[in-house]
Amino acid sequence: MTPFAYPLTGLVTIITLIVYFWMAFKVGKARGTFNIPAPRMDGPDDFLRVLRVQGNTAENLLIFLPALWLFALTIGDLWAAAIGIFYPVGRVLYARGYYAAALKRSTGFTVGLASSTILLLGALIALALQAAAIWL
Secondary structure (H helix, E strand, O other): OOOOHHHHHHHHHHHEEEEEHHHHHHHHHHHHOOOOOOOOOOOOHHHHHHHHHHHHHHHHHHHHHHHHHHHHOOOOOHHHOOOEEEEEEEHHHHHHHHHHHHHHHHHHHHHHHHHHHHHHHHHHHHHHHHHHHHHO
């Protein structure tokens, strides 16, 4: 049996998915607290902030996860995990801030965005260099 070559990136992925699961659970709990049946997507601000945290995180996962894995595959497991761990940390900060008040979300959002941006640009540069090497 071959050992998994990207254990740290895999752990960051699992941590990120656990954070997302926590956010989805919070939406379900908020639906009960505020008596908002599915599929309704409106309600008091306290509910909308919980819903928006989960929705925004789902949107950002579509950028983060491919960027994380492309970075790991092109640059390495340790560096991908070291940069990538800031995404779930940022998302928790984002959620906790947003749950309190919409204006308190920016620090966590910025931390997560910076992680995704570094991973995406790093993978792009590494892939471009590898592609250029093929053609030269």
